[in-house]
Amino acid sequence: MLGYVPVAFAFGVLGHTAGLPGWAMVAMSLFVYGGSSQFAALQLIGVGAAPYAIVLTTFVVNLRHLLLSAAVAPRLAGWRRREQALFAYELTDEAFAVHSAQYAERPDRPKAEVFAFNLAVHASWVAGTLAGVLAGDLVSDVRALGLDYALPAMFMALLAAGIVTDRRGLAVAAVAGGGATVLTLLGLQYWAVLVAAALAATFGLAIAPAEGKERTTEGVR
Numbered sequence: 001m002l003g004y005v006p007v008a009f010a011f012g013v014l015g016h017t018a019g020l021p022g023w024a025m026v027a028m029s030l031f032v033y034g035g036s037s038q039f040a041a042l043q044l045i046g047v048g049a050a051p052y053a054i055v056l057t058t059f060v061v062n063l064r065h066l067l068l069s070a071a072v073a074p075r076l077a078g079w080r081r082r083e084q085a086l087f088a089y090e091l092t093d094e095a096f097a098v099h100s101a102q103y104a105e106r107p108d109r110p111k112a113e114v115f116a117f118n119l120a121v122h123a124s125w126v127a128g129t130l131a132g133v134l135a136g137d138l139v140s141d142v143r144a145l146g147l148d149y150a151l152p153a154m155f156m157a158l159l160a161a162g163i164v165t166d167r168r169g170l171a172v173a174a175v176a177g178g179g180a181t182v183l184t185l186l187g188l189q190y191w192a193v194l195v196a197a198a199l200a201a202t203f204g205l206a207i208a209p210a211e212g213k214e215r216t217t218e219g220v221r
Helices: 004-017 022-031 035-046 051-061 064-076 081-089 093-105 111-134 147-163 167-185 191-220
Strands: none
Touching: 004 022, 004 035, 004 111, 022 035, 022 111, 035 051, 064 081, 064 093, 064 191, 081 111, 093 111, 093 147, 167 191
16 A cells, blocks of 8 residues: 555646546546556557557556466455456456465455455555645656656565565566566567566476476485
8 A cells, every 4th residue: 555655646646747637537546446557548648549549558558467367366266256356356466466475375364354455455546646636736747756666666575575485486576577678678568568477477387397396306305
């Protein structure tokens, strides 16, 4: 939540400077609820892009949720369909990171805890957007406050705290990050994250048997 508020605040300020009404910014954070896709849509709106281009770009940016939902789906196998739909609506990159770490430690987490977390994080995103809209006249450059760095900083903290817990996790993270960087520099843009994540996941699956065999051998010794 501490990472969400400044990023959402920056989104609210940028929307104000782009000339969009405050209610539209808050509604986007409430219903779209996708940080990177919201920023991408805001840029396209600012340059007068066609509606279909905005929708298509948002769709491509959010394709990474296919991988996120596939990874967490086994944890929700026994849930009702409407509960799965509500969870999916609240699924974000940061929420996925926290849920993955928590489910690894406590597989039988109460549903009330899961939904309370999702609701609190979503509320912080909407509240941050509203604050940015209200303070739009006071802030002319979000980069001067370092707000544009809040999102990557939050991702790195989540990665270090709960995702990379062994050598294989560290290797997968390195492949994903390095691959995304290289593909972005090559001009792949929004597809870079999805492609790099798929390649890194495949890499992690490929080295899993070898790592397991190595541990077994060490145990025998």
